[in-house]
Amino acid sequence: MxxxxxxxxxxxxxxxxxTHVWENTLYPLIKQHKxxxxxxxxxxxxxxxxxxxxxxxxxxxxSIKADGPLFVVFLEYLTERPHEEPSxxxxxxxxxxxxxxxxxxxxxxxxxxxxxFE
Numbered sequence: 029m030x031x032x033x034x035x036x037x038x039x040x041x042x043x044x045x046x047t048h049v050w051e052n053t054l055y056p057l058i059k060q061h062k063x064x065x066x067x068x069x070x071x072x073x074x075x076x077x078x079x080x081x082x083x084x085x086x087x088x089x090x091s092i093k094a095d096g097p098l099f100v101v102f103l104e105y106l107t108e109r110p111h112e113e114p115s116x117x118x119x120x121x122x123x124x125x126x127x128x129x130x131x132x133x134x135x136x137x138x139x140x141x142x143x144x145f146e
Contacts, residue, residue, distance in 0.1 A: 030131055034121045041128040042116065045103070049135045051089070054079050058088055068143040072134050075127070076146075081107070090114075094127055101127055 029037075043100060057068060058079050067080035076093045090103040101124050102117040118124035134140060 029122075034125070037127045038116075038121055038128075041125045041132070042103070042114065043120050044132045046114065048113075048132050050103075050105065050114075051111065053135070054090070055088070055105075059110070069143045069145045070140040071143050072139045072141070075131055075134070075140075077131065077140065083107070092131055099123060099127065115135060 029081045029087045038062070058081060061068075061081050063081075063083050065081070066139050067078050068079045069079075074095050076095075078091045078093075080091075081087075082089050082104075087105060088105045090105075092101045092103075093099070099119065102116040104117075106112060116124075
């Protein structure tokens with residue numbers, strides 16, 4: 029694939045995550061948090077998803093950590109504009125796209141459970 033195609037598929041995966049995971053479930057939960065509340069943590073067989081409020085930075089930060097070789101993706105939504113496209117920090121674009129797509133699919137299938145933050 030070309031870089032443009034890779035970017036298209038990554039954007040598509042992020043948009044799907046924003047619509048199906050962030051806006052439908054995570055944002056309604058995290059917007060109720062106060063300054064010193066612990067992050068939210070969810071887990072399925074392959075992934076740990078953590079949602080935190082970084083109030084000083086004006087961000088909601090989501091980290092997606094895959095099991096196996098250490099691989100982390102960060103999505104950051106602005107607290108004042110939580111429905112805008114997030115900024116993204118990631119390594120390999122193909123692995124990132126695949127991971128985000130798998131999270132959306134598993135989330136929609138009800139395969140994540142909330143865990144106490146440790």
